[in-house]
Amino acid sequence: MVKRYTQYLLVLCLLISGAASARGLPELTDLIKENSPAVVKINTMERSQAARGGLPPQYQQEIPDIFRHLLEPRRQQRPVASMGSGFIISADGYIVTNNHVVEGADEVTVTLTDRREYEAKVIGTDSRSDLALLKIEADDLKPAQWGDSEELEVGEWVVAIGSPFGLDYSASAGIVSAMGRSIPNESRENYVPFIQTDVAINPGNSGGPLFNLKGQVVGINSQIYTRSGGSIGLSFAIPASLARDVVAQLKDKGRVDRGWLGVGIQDVDRNLAEAMGIGKPAGALVAQVEAGAPAAAAGILAGDVILRFNGQKILEQGDLPHVVGQTRPGSKVPVDLMRKGERMKLEVTVGALPGQEDDTQQASVKPTADVGGRLGxxxxxxxxxxxxxxxxxxxxxxxxxxxxxxxxxxxxxxxxxxxxxxxxxxxxxxxxxxxxxxxxxxxxxxxxxxxxxxxxxxxxxxxx
The missing domain is CATH 2.30.42.10 (PDZ domain)
Structure with missing residues (x-):
């Protein structure tokens, strides 16, 4: 009798445990079914200059310059295919993906979940945020809905849909691991506060959407950290709040205008915080101010510690480029800083990041056949x-x-x-x-x- 009672009790405990576990895991079937039609597969083709012949590098230095061109490798045209993911954002055919998915491509083909294929036009690209806007001419499209990435919290469930390794419309799930990750690009620029997740993201997922449990796009999958070439549980997505602004500018102007302050910065460690009277490590320490830059005009000095910019807290140095970059050029914003142990507030007129149009009223240049001459x-x-x-x-x-x-x-x-x-x-x-x-x-x-x-x-x- 005691033995049977114990068995009943064990079964009851297992049932209760299973029910609790079920309540703790999200049901994703409907979310994936409803949002997959907004996800697209992107195939690109570009011509690659393939080198043939030439001397090994160790011998090239021994050849006089006048003869070196005779021994340069011959090159031939060879098509190179690549792939990625994207998602529809409007019923009239606009699609968002990563810049690195379409960069340098001569042909961009978009495939929908119902197997329809369309040649896509590249409306605009932005290498600093790794975003691109495409356009196809198609009917009966189901666009995805944007969500608010600012509301995401660490531990929240998220879902990715894309084409990893060319496996069409694969879904994977995980949680938000961290927010606001600073990852400089190859030009050492840092304008994206990435969302870090443990969602299984692999080559081919790039440009695909990251959904919250409401079925809203809160990020665009962009990078993975890996030593094997596949997912090891470290993936990074561009926040939807940033992406929406970039996409709107690409659609409107064909380019993205970013704010510029003109300072060199570093983190504040414990010793620096104590020496500067901050109390704890926080803010971005100004190590250099460029002559003639907006920071110089506002009176910011080397040695200042910027604690707030335009009302947003600067907890570490990587936060400052994110906030400044998203500020429209020409805006006048407050800057809270610490100087020689005393708090100060200045007003700075944000400039345009060099390399961009700094006249926001200037008519935009649309990418047509006549723009840019022979080189584009x-x-x-x-x-x-x-x-x-x-x-x-x-x-x-x-x-x-x-x-x-x-x-x-x-x-x-x-x-x-x-x-x-x-x-x-x-x-x-x-x-x-x-x-x-x-x-x-x-x-x-x-x-x-x-x-x-x-x-x-x-x-x-x-x-x-």
Missing amino acids: LVVDEIPEALKQRWNVDAGVLVKQVVPGKPGAKAGLRSGDIVAQLGFDAVGDLKEYQAVVKELPADELLPIRFFRAGQPTFRTIQIDD
């Missing part, structure tokens, strides 16, 4: 402040890169400074126009440019 680059003279910042004294500033044109295929971005085309130096806008006019077509040519002050050589080819 809208360029201008380099502002003096930018010359000083990057220690560059000649060249032209790239203000816009037209998708699909030679400049885009060469990997140029808005903000780059072109200093050489072919074998001719480019000193100013007049020289640039003269050199471009004489460049031969259908021939690989060297192009030298500066990105964030770092010189880079690549090749460019004009198709006309």
Whole structure:
């Protein structure tokens, strides 16, 4: 009798435990079924310059310059395919994905869940946020709904839908692991406060949506941290609050305007906090103020610790670029800081991040066949402040890169400074126009440019 009672009690405990576990896990079937039609698979094709022949690197230094061009590797055109994910944001065919999914692509094809395929037009891209806006002409589209990423909390369940490794419309789930992660891009810029999750994200998920349990898009899957090439439980998504603003600007202007302060910053450790009278490590310590920058005009000095910017707390140095970048150029905002142990409040007029249009009233340039000339680059003279910042004294500033044109295929971005085309130096806008006019077509040519002050050589080819 006692034994049977014990068995009943054990079964009852297991049932109660199972019911409690079931209540603690979300039911995702309806969410995935309802939102999958908004998710698309993106296939891209680009021409790649494949090197053939040439000397091994260890022997190249021994060849005199005058003969080196005879031994350069031969190159041939070879199509390179890539893939990613995206999602529909409007019934008239606008689609959001990652910039790195479509960057340099000659063809972009979008496949819907019902297997319809469409050639997509790239409306605009933004490398700093790794976002791109596409457009297809199609009917009966079901757009996803934006959510508020500011309301996300660590531990909240989220769902990703995409095409990892080309496996169409795969779903995975997990929780938000952290908010506001600072991850600099390859140009050492840091304008995205990433959402960190443990959702299984793999190659092919890039550009796909991250849903909350309400079925709203709260992030765009962008990066993974991995040593194996696959998911190890560290994935990063672009917050919807930032993405919505970027997408709206791309749709309206074909570019993104960001705020600029003009300071070099570092974190505040425990010793610095004590020395500066803050009490605990917090804020962004100003290590350098650029001459003529908005920070200098506002009276910000090296040694100041910025604690709030436009009313938002700055807990660590990575918070400041996120907040400043999302502030519209021309805005006057308050800055709370600590100077020599005393709190101060200043007002700063936010500038435009160099490399962008700083006149927000100027008519926008739409990417058409006539824009940007033979290279598809809208360029201008380099502002003096930018010359000083990057220690560059000649060249032209790239203000816009037209998708699909030679400049885009060469990997140029808005903000780059072109200093050489072919074998001719480019000193100013007049020289640039003269050199471009004489460049031969259908021939690989060297192009030298500066990105964030770092010189880079690549090749460019004009198709006309």
